[in-house]
Amino acid sequence: MLVTLVVCGMFLGSLLPAFGQEGPVGILYPRESESREVRSLDGVWNFRLSPVNDTAKGFTDEWYSQELRKRKCSHICVEEEWKTTLSAPDRDQTPISTSYAVWSNTRVARYTMRPPKQSGDVIPMPVPASYNDITEDPEVRDFVGVVWYDRNFYVPSSWEGKRVWLRFGSVTYLAVVFVNGEHVVTHEIGHLPFRVEVTDRVNYGATNIITVAVNNTLYESSIPQGGVTNITTDKNTTETFMTYSFDFFHYAGIDRPVTLYTTPEVYIDDISVITNIESQTGLVEYTIVYAGDSGDTDNLSITLTLYDRDDQIVATSSGAKGELRIPDVNLWWPYLMHPDPAYLYTLQVNLTLEESDVYRLPVGVRTVSWNSTSLLINDKPFYFRGFGKHEDSDFKGKGLDLSIVTKDYNLIKWVGGNGYRTSHYPYAEEIMDFSDRQGIVIIDEVPIVDAKDWHEQLLENHLSSLTQLIQRDKNRPSVILWSVANEAATSSSGTEIYFKQVYDHVRSLDTSRGATQAINSDANGDLACTHDSFQAQYSDVISVNTYEGWYSHTGQLHAITNNVLDRIRGFHDMHDKPVLVTEYGADAFSGLHVVETHFVYPRSLSSPDSYENSPTLARLPSAGGVGSSFRECWAHTSREPPLLQSIPHRCPLERFSHSPGKSFARCPEAATKRHSAMIYRNPAGEPENPFTAQAREFPETVWSEDYQAKLMSKYFEAFDTVRREGWFVGEMIWCFADFQTQQGSYSYNSR
Numbered sequence: 001m002l003v004t005l006v007v008c009g010m011f012l013g014s015l016l017p018a019f020g021q022e023g024p025v026g027i028l029y030p031r032e033s034e035s036r037e038v039r040s041l042d043g044v045w046n047f048r049l050s051p052v053n054d055t056a057k058g059f060t061d062e063w064y065s066q067e068l069r070k071r072k073c074s075h076i077c078v079e080e081e082w083k084t085t086l087s088a089p090d091r092d093q094t095p096i097s098t099s100y101a102v103w104s105n106t107r108v109a110r111y112t113m114r115p116p117k118q119s120g121d122v123i124p125m126p127v128p129a130s131y132n133d134i135t136e137d138p139e140v141r142d143f144v145g146v147v148w149y150d151r152n153f154y155v156p157s158s159w160e161g162k163r164v165w166l167r168f169g170s171v172t173y174l175a176v177v178f179v180n181g182e183h184v185v186t187h188e189i190g191h192l193p194f195r196v197e198v199t200d201r202v203n204y205g206a207t208n209i210i211t212v213a214v215n216n217t218l219y220e221s222s223i224p225q226g227g228v229t230n231i232t233t234d235k236n237t238t239e240t241f242m243t244y245s246f247d248f249f250h251y252a253g254i255d256r257p258v259t260l261y262t263t264p265e266v267y268i269d270d271i272s273v274i275t276n277i278e279s280q281t282g283l284v285e286y287t288i289v290y291a292g293d294s295g296d297t298d299n300l301s302i303t304l305t306l307y308d309r310d311d312q313i314v315a316t317s318s319g320a321k322g323e324l325r326i327p328d329v330n331l332w333w334p335y336l337m338h339p340d341p342a343y344l345y346t347l348q349v350n351l352t353l354e355e356s357d358v359y360r361l362p363v364g365v366r367t368v369s370w371n372s373t374s375l376l377i378n379d380k381p382f383y384f385r386g387f388g389k390h391e392d393s394d395f396k397g398k399g400l401d402l403s404i405v406t407k408d409y410n411l412i413k414w415v416g417g418n419g420y421r422t423s424h425y426p427y428a429e430e431i432m433d434f435s436d437r438q439g440i441v442i443i444d445e446v447p448i449v450d451a452k453d454w455h456e457q458l459l460e461n462h463l464s465s466l467t468q469l470i471q472r473d474k475n476r477p478s479v480i481l482w483s484v485a486n487e488a489a490t491s492s493s494g495t496e497i498y499f500k501q502v503y504d505h506v507r508s509l510d511t512s513r514g515a516t517q518a519i520n521s522d523a524n525g526d527l528a529c530t531h532d533s534f535q536a537q538y539s540d541v542i543s544v545n546t547y548e549g550w551y552s553h554t555g556q557l558h559a560i561t562n563n564v565l566d567r568i569r570g571f572h573d574m575h576d577k578p579v580l581v582t583e584y585g586a587d588a589f590s591g592l593h594v595v596e597t598h599f600v601y602p603r604s605l606s607s608p609d610s611y612e613n614s615p616t617l618a619r620l621p622s623a624g625g626v627g628s629s630f631r632e633c634w635a636h637t638s639r640e641p642p643l644l645q646s647i648p649h650r651c652p653l654e655r656f657s658h659s660p661g662k663s664f665a666r667c668p669e670a671a672t673k674r675h676s677a678m679i680y681r682n683p684a685g686e687p688e689n690p691f692t693a694q695a696r697e698f699p700e701t702v703w704s705e706d707y708q709a710k711l712m713s714k715y716f717e718a719f720d721t722v723r724r725e726g727w728f729v730g731e732m733i734w735c736f737a738d739f740q741t742q743q744g745s746y747s748y749n750s751r
Contacts, residue, residue, distance in 0.1 A: 025289050026270030027193050027472055029429055030167055030261040033358040037159070041210065041258040045151040047125030052239060055145035064178035064211040068150050069122045125149060127258060128169070130251035130397025144228060144240045149254060150211040157205030162262040163292070164202055167195040169256025169400070169428060173222065174215040180208055189223045189461065191425040191447055192468045216252035218244055221457035223465045224449045246424065246449040248390060249740035251397035256428050266292035266300070268351050268359045273475050274512050275365040277378065282329030282365040288320045290351055300353045306363070307346040314345070331378050332364030332477040334439045335418050341439035362436060364477025368513050370540050372576045373727040377480065384441070384730025386419035387412070388583050390739035391427055397740070400428045408737070409434050421582055421732060424449040424486045426469050435478035443516065443582070444473055445483035452489035454498040463505050470509045480513055481541060482506050487520040488535065503538040514540030518582045541729065542571045545583035549711045555702050560714035565721060572727050579727060583734040584715050588708040594698045
């Protein structure tokens with residue numbers, strides 16, 4: 001039974017002791033203060049796979065009871081190989097096995113002290129990182145089931161007498177955590193943080209061990225949904241592999257920071273703020289939740305101090321619930337919407353009983369509102385110019401990489417973007433911090449992708465993911481909309497009842513922001529079904545994914561604009577709500593263009609022989625004769641046309657003038673770029689023109705940059721039209737950067 005539960009991803013909830021449930025209410029980000037210490041457990045951990053056909057083995061054999069690298073083999077592994085002759089083999093021959101070998105006249109017996117092969121090797125694994133791309137082993141990349149991590153950590157003796165907490169930024173998708181061999185917490189649903197108190201489970205002034213079992217298995221009720229199936233290999237063995245309908249790769253592991261931190265016995269457990277504006281005065285409504293064995297609370301006090309950017313006090317208050325008033329408030333504005341965007345105050349909360357607890361929270365004062373035509377920030381219409389995104393980066397998968405994050409935000413601002421959707425899961429808290437500090441506006445999405453087959457267990461997990469997300473990000477000024485799903489399959493029965501419960505749940509937790517979901521169907525027309533209205537009717541802002549010219553009517557550039565207009569107008573006309581396009585675009589190979597080039601050779605090169613023998617053109621490949629034409633297509637693996645690959649002075653063909661009579665050898669940037677050489681130079685320093693290349697573009701073709709650019713221009717025409725109509729509130733290109741997909745014939749491995 002345990003094996004079945006593990007494979008299904010629902011194990012251990014009732015089989016392990018209940019000690020160490022997740023924290024009572026809050027999930028505040030670990031911040032050091034006068035009363036709190038924080039230690040990172042990031043770094044290189046030990047890692048191993050479970051046996052492919054026995055994913056529960058680590059539990060049954062209690063791998064968590066000691067370090068993975070110290071586990072001993074319980075038996076001597078014996079291998080025998082019969083020899084074809086009776087004569088003893090050459091004693092200089094090296095045995096295949098390690099350790100030692102015993103020879104006989106008829107066979108060689110090899111004895112090795114090693115763990116069973118199927119238990120896997122213990123290898124180093126960085127944290128935070130997805131484990132899939134760290135090795136070159138396809139078994140690790142595509143593994144389905146339970147993997148194991150562990151590492152040692154030290155708890156100083158000075159921490160004794162304090163509460164000690166263990167916190168994970170995210171483990172995908174189910175984590176079972178042990179400290180010093182004892183189970184402390186189980187958490188399901190990836191991309192979201194969880195914590196547990198380990199005060200009574202750590203050794204002070206000594207080394208401790210933390211072990212984490214991670215199960216990446218998806219099933220029909222998991223968030224996101226998926227499944228497993230079996231395949232028979234060429235060795236007649238049966239292996240399990242994952243199936244899922246979403247197109248991004250199923251990265252897994254401990255992919256966000258792991259921290260150990262302290263609090264006093266009575267501590268600040270949660271802080272909630274809601275901001276508002278009255279004329280020039282900013283309002284911060286707050287609620288403080290404290291926890292711990294406080295006993296007599298008569299002497300407990302809570303004081304709040306709000307500091308501006310220059311560390312000047314602008315407001316004070318006291319009590320667990322109240323309001324701070326900020327005269328001449330500096331509002332939090334999105335990037336490009338104000339000369340001084342993303343203004344943040346610092347709210348300092350002091351809780352005092354026998355000892356004090358101090359926590360500081362960044363606060364941005366702003367309002368979010370909407371009506372039938374507009375999405376407003378601080379009562380000013382806001383227009384999204386943004387992206388769909390993913391967290392992917394090379395090698396680390398969805399592991400937090402602050403260098404990549406910093407570059408992404410620089411690029412977003414460089415191209416004039418002001419926001420994005422966290423497609424299709426909550427992003428790391430450290431990433432969200434960038435948005436708060438730089439004014440990049442966020443649609444915050446839970447990991448519900450291509451959901452279908454509505455049932456009670458899925459709804460329970462869906463609501464749980466929303467609860468955890470809103471609890472984590474409720475105080476962030478950059479978050480203005482909650483996205484409850486992406487491209488849910490709305491044609492199945494039960495859709496209306498299901499999503500009404502989802503939206504009601506969101507609004508029970510937060511009414512200061514809007515709720516939406518990304519819809520990939522029409523409001524009316526050939527692709528419509530009546531169930532699509534169920535999604536849109538509950539949304540405050542209608543979010544639409546549309547792929548005219550790509551997934552729909554592929555290659556038909558002349559039919560894009562009107563079809564896009566019909567689709568998004570249909571939603572507004574039906575529901576009288578503002579509409580936002582959350583995905584549009586087309587894939588392309590970087591550098592891929594399709595052109596036709598006609599070469600006209602000088603009279604002195606009127607034959608293939610004279611061309612081949614010309615010293616001037618000896619480095620150029622033969623074009624097959626006078627006036628011959630050919631087509632060149634190239635991709636990102638070779639950013640220059642094959643014709644030019646042997647020429648030291650390389651100019652990308654897209655830089656060339658396509659006007660008739662212009663020579664491809666004249667690169668307009670030759671004087672400003674570094675090149676290994678300049679060929680075809682005459683005494684005056686001008687490039688010679690040994691022959692003329694007349695280039696003209698073919699009609700735009702899918703997968704080329706030309707097609708992508710033309711397609712987008714057609715969308716821009718539609719967006720500009722509906723924006724003038726006054727109810728269209730934004731556009732988000734898919735996708736900001738490449739992301740890894742699962743292997744398949746319908747898409748490239750990296751998009």
